[in-house]
Amino acid sequence: MKHLSFTKIVVTLFVVVLLFSAGLDVYGQHNNxxxxxxxxxxxxxxxxxxxxxxxxxxxxxxxxxxxxxxxxxxxxxxxxxxxxxxxxxxxxxxxxxxxxxxxxxxxxxxx
Missing domain, CATH: 3.10.450.390 (Protein of unknown function DUF3889)
Known part of the structure; x- marks a missing residue:
């Protein structure tokens, strides 16, 4: 059970970082x-x-x-x-x- 929770946290953090990075890239290009x-x-x-x-x-x-x-x-x-x-x-x-x-x-x- 702990392993499943840890995996969910890691995946969630990865997705958040990925979305944040993509948002910065689009924002930076648009507002160049x-x-x-x-x-x-x-x-x-x-x-x-x-x-x-x-x-x-x-x-x-x-x-x-x-x-x-x-x-x-x-x-x-x-x-x-x-x-x-x-x-x-x-x-x-x-x-x-x-x-x-x-x-x-x-x-x-x-x-």
Whole structure:
């Protein structure tokens, strides 16, 4: 009986350490360059493109590696211009090694 309890404790500790390590790895990668700074750039670029519009919602879609020197964060932004609402996909390209902005691309997409 003691052997079974010891085994359960060891397995439980192993699983906890494994989950903790995986969480740190994902957290570290995701926050290497914080997506929030790119969201501000995406939003300000959409505001410049549609100055008379209201931005009613936005969603961080995720990050994609383009090359070793280029990554992009993708955002969906809901724009209301007059009586019309539509979505804009904003892709913010940056260098993941030094955190410098490369470019921002906007694409109006069907709602």
């Amino acid at each position: 360059i914080d997506y929030k700074q790119w969201s501000r750039i995406a939003i300000s670029t959409v505001k410049k493109e549609y100055p008379a519009a209201q931005l009613t919602d936005y969603k961080y879609v995720g990050r994609a590696e383009v090359t070793a020197e280029e990554a992009k964060d993708i955002f969906n932004i809901v724009v209301k211009e007059g009586n019309e609402s539509f979505n804009v996909k904003a892709e913010v390209f940056f260098n993941p090694k030094d955190g410098k902005l490369i470019t921002v691309q906007l694409e109006r997409v069907a709602s």
